[in-house]
Amino acid sequence: MSSTKPVTVAREIDRLLCEVIALQxxxxxxxxxxxxxxxxxxxxxxxxxxxxxxxxxLDLNGVPSRRRKGKKGxxxxxxxxxxxxxxxxxxTCHRYLCPELKEDMARKDDALVSMLESKFxxxxxxxxxxxxxxxxxxxxxxxxxxxxxRRETN
Ligand code: SF4
Ligand code: SF4
Numbered sequence: 066m067s068s069t070k071p072v073t074v075a076r077e078i079d080r081l082l083c084e085v086i087a088l089q090x091x092x093x094x095x096x097x098x099x100x101x102x103x104x105x106x107x108x109x110x111x112x113x114x115x116x117x118x119x120x121x122x123l124d125l126n127g128v129p130s131r132r133r134k135g136k137k138g139x140x141x142x143x144x145x146x147x148x149x150x151x152x153x154x155x156x157t158c159h160r161y162l163c164p165e166l167k168e169d170m171a172r173k174d175d176a177l178v179s180m181l182e183s184k185f186x187x188x189x190x191x192x193x194x195x196x197x198x199x200x201x202x203x204x205x206x207x208x209x210x211x212x213x214x215r216r217e218t219n
Contacts, residue, residue, distance in 0.1 A: 071198045075122035078191045079152065085159055085184050086151045092169045104161060106138035111155035115192040118199045125153050156192065160185050
């Protein structure tokens with residue numbers, strides 16, 4: 066990106082994203098490991114334009130360029146878990162807190178879920194801001210390129 070402002074917004078997203086990843090880590094490791102019906106086996110095509118603009122703004126490596134075909138559930142799921150580095154996962158993967166995860170969080174800290182939801186709201190606003198700034202400073206072709214990349218990534 067040629068302007069520094071989108072990068073500044075993307076860095077703030079990254080900072081908050083790292084916070085929510087850290088806040089959830091212990092719970093995800095504990096609860097998801099024994100989950101009998103993992104959400105990752107029931108979803109697919111989760112990357113949106115905002116995820117890809119974020120990755121592009123920070124030159125994040127690790128966002129796959131091609132989806133793997135012939136698999137049930139998310140194409141980024143492997144037998145040992147998600148293949149993607151946490152910061153490069155679709156935002157919706159961070160945002161989704163299933164009831165079991167929420168219960169486990171509440172047992173440790175009853176303010177944790179509301180704290181996370183508040184951070185998710187800020188992240189949604191920043192993601193919208195980043196996409197808006199990206200579209201303002203880039204030619205239409207750049208946005209179409211992101212769209213094309215979304216199809217390939219998912
Ligand atoms: S988030 Fe919930 S549904 Fe998804 S894998 Fe973890 S425990 Fe299972
Ligand atoms: S990207 Fe990773 S965390 Fe998200 S649904 Fe796919 S396997 Fe699960």
